[in-house]
Amino acid sequence: MTEAGIVVSWSMQAGDTMQIASIVERAGVPAMVKFALDTKATARQPIRYATFFLRGGWKGLPPAAANVPQPRPAAGTKPAHCGDPDCDEISRTREVEDDRGLRHLERCPDCHPASKGQAA
Ligand SMILES: [Zn+2]
Structure with missing residues (x-):
């Protein structure tokens, strides 16, 4: 995340952390970074908290398998x-x-x- 130029606070509640972990597993980090960059580009205010992305759309990311066909x-x-x-x-x-x-x-x-x- 930080390498992609996204610097946000990762302080959040335990439940959010678990949600993020499950999203990482389901959608994959690249999809989350892409979403975060898109969101940041259109946001009117600076984004300071990773939970913004969580509530803003990470939850709705499709499973990575839907994006990248995996024959095996x-x-x-x-x-x-x-x-x-x-x-x-x-x-x-x-x-x-x-x-x-x-x-x-x-x-x-x-x-x-x-x-x-x-x-x-
Ligand atoms: Zn064989």
């Missing part, structure tokens, strides 16, 4: 794709043929989240 879940929810051509990158399953010639889907032993940490 955020990193960390799944292990990296193993890259095997038999392995479906989305479902992390492989089509395998068993000894009776029946094809079925099986969790990828290399990169399916449920396979991680299991004893080999």
